[in-house]
Amino acid sequence: MFLPGFWSEFGMCTEPSAFGARCNFPENDFPHAHRVIRSADDIDELELPNPETDGLLPFVLNRLKRAQPAIEKAGHSIRFAVARGPLNIASFLMGSTEFITMMMMTPDKAHELMRKVTGFLKSWLDLQRKTFPTIDGIFLLDDIIGFMGEPEFREFGLPYFQELYSAPVSVKFLHNDAPCRVCAPILPEMGVNLFNMGFEVSLPELQELTQHKVTLMGNLPPRDVLAAASPEEVADQTRAILDSLPDTRRILMSCGGGVPPGVSSGNLRSFIQTVRTYKR
Numbered sequence: 001m002f003l004p005g006f007w008s009e010f011g012m013c014t015e016p017s018a019f020g021a022r023c024n025f026p027e028n029d030f031p032h033a034h035r036v037i038r039s040a041d042d043i044d045e046l047e048l049p050n051p052e053t054d055g056l057l058p059f060v061l062n063r064l065k066r067a068q069p070a071i072e073k074a075g076h077s078i079r080f081a082v083a084r085g086p087l088n089i090a091s092f093l094m095g096s097t098e099f100i101t102m103m104m105m106t107p108d109k110a111h112e113l114m115r116k117v118t119g120f121l122k123s124w125l126d127l128q129r130k131t132f133p134t135i136d137g138i139f140l141l142d143d144i145i146g147f148m149g150e151p152e153f154r155e156f157g158l159p160y161f162q163e164l165y166s167a168p169v170s171v172k173f174l175h176n177d178a179p180c181r182v183c184a185p186i187l188p189e190m191g192v193n194l195f196n197m198g199f200e201v202s203l204p205e206l207q208e209l210t211q212h213k214v215t216l217m218g219n220l221p222p223r224d225v226l227a228a229a230s231p232e233e234v235a236d237q238t239r240a241i242l243d244s245l246p247d248t249r250r251i252l253m254s255c256g257g258g259v260p261p262g263v264s265s266g267n268l269r270s271f272i273q274t275v276r277t278y279k280r
Helices: 040-045 057-073 086-094 096-105 107-131 150-156 158-165 184-190 203-209 222-227 231-244 265-277
Strands: 080-084 137-141 171-176 194-197 215-220 251-255
Touching (some): 057 107, 080 086, 086 096, 086 107, 086 158, 096 107, 096 150, 107 150, 107 158, 137 158, 158 184, 184 194, 184 203, 203 215, 203 231, 222 231, 222 265, 231 265
Parallel strands (some): 137 171, 171 194, 194 215, 215 251
């Protein structure tokens, strides 16, 4: 329903924890990482983490190592190196408003932070690939892309994503379920060949925006349909999406973003069965 395969994380705390971020794990809420950068001057002193030893990263790898025998016994493999994207991590380290403001006010400092985060991410993704040789894909999650205009993204995002996606893997997967009309035409230039988006933009529109060069993974509304609707309504909405597509090539039916809490097995079965049996 979401990422094809198996992955391990501690939510948005995963990578910021390696930079020393204090992390909260509320009982009934998502994990949260606190800021470590209070001003642009702090960036000079920000040390690059060692992904083998720092923060929660060793625990992420060990969870996968412990699960690996059962995964492979079931006939599957670990296929993706997974991380939050560089803009996302930078925004957690500094605060979203402060980071975006810094892009406008002191762009050199913004690039310095992006350079450090990207260098760290390269080593983190490389470590995952070395640990699990079956990996043949990179998966980055970065919603901050959706809050940037095209000129800003081309300056502060594109070069760093291109560097990360230049790794020698077959699948280069991006998740951004914030607004994506600005970034969609740039996805091929980024190196992305698989994209999971939010449900506000239709798959036919995204096919046009990406010039049919990127496989699209979506686009059922996760909360209001997959979680809250009946199995019959899930089937109807799924058929409506499939009917809307002039071309079903380069489409992986899923939900438009992550699977939310509270999704019933009946709704998942309804979705899967509808896709499997769909005929025009």
